[in-house]
Amino acid sequence: xxxxxxxxxxxxxxxxxxxxxxxxxxxxxxxxxxxxxxxxxxxxxxxxxxxxxxxxxxxxxxxxxxxx
Numbered sequence: 001x002x003x004x005x006x007x008x009x010x011x012x013x014x015x016x017x018x019x020x021x022x023x024x025x026x027x028x029x030x031x032x033x034x035x036x037x038x039x040x041x042x043x044x045x046x047x048x049x050x051x052x053x054x055x056x057x058x059x060x061x062x063x064x065x066x067x068x
Contacts, residue, residue, distance in 0.1 A: 031044070045057065049064055
């Protein structure tokens with residue numbers, strides 16, 4: 001009997017939220033984040049968040065807050 005293909009994992013939608021909490025483990029911060037698929041999103045941009053604790057993506061307007 002032929003083996004059936006495994007079901008595909010659901011995509012982690014990039015920029016699916018307007019606000020994200022991130023930690024120091026997520027630094028350097030990029031939008032979309034590494035765990036998001038890039039094929040249906042904007043180009044990756046690195047965001048300066050360490051000095052203020054907050055950053056906003058110039059492409060999708062997602063807001064990131066650094067939780068220390």
